Amino acid sequence: MKEYKLVYLNKGLKVSREKDLEQAQDVINEYIAEGWELQQIISPNDIMGALVGVFYKE
DSSP states (O other): OOEEEEEESSOSOOSSHHHHHHHHHHHHHHHHHTTOEEEEEEOOOTTTOOOEEEEEEO
């Protein structure tokens, strides 16, 4: 049975998109190190701007 987790990948407001992506990459690497697998990244819309990662582990 798979366990799923939704995670905000870029918490807080950053000055640049590069900083958002750096933070998202760090969060992804943390969860992968804990045994989670990244299934999907949900892109932000124009209003919200938050990246959400869908992780799972069996």
